[in-house]
Amino acid sequence: MSKKRKEKKRKEEEKYPLFEISGRAPPPSKNFYHFAVTKSEVIWRCWKISLRTVDKHSRPAQLKESHQDFLDDSGLQSEVGMVFGHQILQYTKALCQGHYDYLEHLSDSLLLRIINYLELEDVGQLGRTSRRFRQLCGSEEFWEQAVRQRCNTVSAEVASLAFEVGWRSIFFTSKLQLQKLISRRRLRTEEQEEGQVSDLEAKTEEYLDESSVLNQTIGSEMESQPGIICNLSPGRVTGTEFDANSYCDVKPGCNPEPEAGSDSSMPMPGQPL
DSSP, rough: HHHHHHHHHHHHHSSSOSSSEEESSTTTTOOEEEEEEEEEEEEEEEOOEEEEESTOOOOOOOEEEHHHHHHOOOHHHHHHHHHHHHHHHHHHHHHHOOOGGGGSSSSSHHHHHHHHHHHHHHHHHHTTTTTTHHHHTTTTHHHHHHHHHSSSSOOHHHHHHHHHHHHHHHHHOOOHHHHHHHHHHHHHHHHHHHHHHHHHHHHHHHHHHHHHHHHHHHOOOOOOGGGOOOOOOSSSTTTOOHHHHHTTTOOOTTOOOOOOOOOOOOOTTTTOO
């Protein structure tokens, strides 16, 4: 099983392109080309672009050759040089001869650690070599490393400011200008907090005003209906037949006599059934 996995991994690595490029041929031709070099072969593709009806449904042409066949194929080398230039041709020939550029295939984290040891001018030149290095040399991760390497400590305010303007801007900003930016940002934050507090106070006052109006409305309604106003003194509740004293004075074990005309069917103690 391990041998099959190794063989499968080897085949996948052979298909992985060491280099690939695509572009349009120089005028007057409008054809589009794609050229790739893997660990085992080179792949040349051509899309013919023409206004003629005959070429309307033509399919792209593809040619695959081993490294040695490409080194011996002067015709294909001529086409590669004509479309992509002499430097690309020499680079791909070096790949076919086994001179691999492993630096291009390292992980981003490892490349960033390597780039971190370069001078700033060298970083700019490295960013012009390929699209991947241009992205890495202009990434936020690289410029954050550069800022932290140049400064002994990076405060939380500087890191928060970098989140807004970018680490590259922080790197090229003088200390005096950086202090001004931090002061302005701090003042803006305080103003926003004061505005939030003012809004909260205004909402609280509005709530209190609404509560006062509601209480006044309830009081007016209760005054307009005196029959349901409770007398706070001990005794009966005004406008009702409920006696609070009689309810609270009931003693356990006492059997109050039923009122005259009561429909109660419960027998009283000592009363014959």
